[in-house]
Amino acid sequence: MNISDINSETRALCDADTGSYSAADLLRRVNNAYEQVVGWLINLDGKWEFDDTNYTNFPIGTYTLVNSQGKYSFNDKFLQLMDVQIMNDQGNYEIIKPIDQKDTQSAIPLREEFKTDGFPLFYDKLSSDTIELFPAPDNGVSVTLADGLRIYFKRTADIFTSAEVTTGTKVPGFDSTFHVILCYMAAIPYCMSYKKDRVAYYEREVARLKQAMVKQFTKRSKDERNIITPKRINYI
Numbered sequence: 001m002n003i004s005d006i007n008s009e010t011r012a013l014c015d016a017d018t019g020s021y022s023a024a025d026l027l028r029r030v031n032n033a034y035e036q037v038v039g040w041l042i043n044l045d046g047k048w049e050f051d052d053t054n055y056t057n058f059p060i061g062t063y064t065l066v067n068s069q070g071k072y073s074f075n076d077k078f079l080q081l082m083d084v085q086i087m088n089d090q091g092n093y094e095i096i097k098p099i100d101q102k103d104t105q106s107a108i109p110l111r112e113e114f115k116t117d118g119f120p121l122f123y124d125k126l127s128s129d130t131i132e133l134f135p136a137p138d139n140g141v142s143v144t145l146a147d148g149l150r151i152y153f154k155r156t157a158d159i160f161t162s163a164e165v166t167t168g169t170k171v172p173g174f175d176s177t178f179h180v181i182l183c184y185m186a187a188i189p190y191c192m193s194y195k196k197d198r199v200a201y202y203e204r205e206v207a208r209l210k211q212a213m214v215k216q217f218t219k220r221s222k223d224e225r226n227i228i229t230p231k232r233i234n235y236i
Contacts, residue, residue: 001172042154052156061075065148089141119135
């Protein structure tokens with residue numbers, strides 16, 4: 001389903017039209033549903049990491065390091081850091097480890113313990129979009145500053161814009177089998193006000209579709225064989 005289909009189906013579920021269910025309200029609710037679905041998918045455990053197929057690049061960010069600067073902020077679409085890497089003076093990336101002051105069991109603040117610039121060994125997540133490197137990078141002595149910071153991350157949905165609604169061709173970036181879940185999710189808030197008798201059924205449909213979607217996604221690595229190892233039996 002493309003966004004035009006999603007909007008039409010949502011209004012049909014509500015017995016609404018463009019006058020009673022405005023484009024602005026519908027876009028907001030479809031996007032809320034879209035981000036919620038992507039949130040479900042990226043939080044599933046497994047070897048197959050989800051990323052919205054509408055993005056034209058991989059969920060990798062590369063940044064230039066600044067001499068003696070420890071803090072770096074990122075795009076607000078980042079939901080979760082997967083890996084942080086620093087380029088050494090030989091031009092090769094090395095994975096560094098997360099750290100938190102409360103886990104060090106040390107009375108010495110991290111900034112004091114790592115007050116001499118050098119090759120960063122750790123990073124601390126200060127907020128959802130900012131990390132601090134310890135120690136701060138030196139001026140190209142042990143690190144390469146240009147493109148010296150690389151992160152792998154999970155990101156939220158590539159949500160619809162009003163311009164894309166006008167064009168009407170963009171599709172959600174997850175399995176098309178489950179696109180209709182956005183229609184039910186966007187219909188529920190409207191029906192809570194005007195079609196209360198439909199809410200319970202639509203909520204059940206969302207739950208059913210979510211269960212099926214999660215089940216399908218967690219079994220996507222069909223190229224890997226499941227090996228059953230028999231238990232050892234001790235005979236007396």
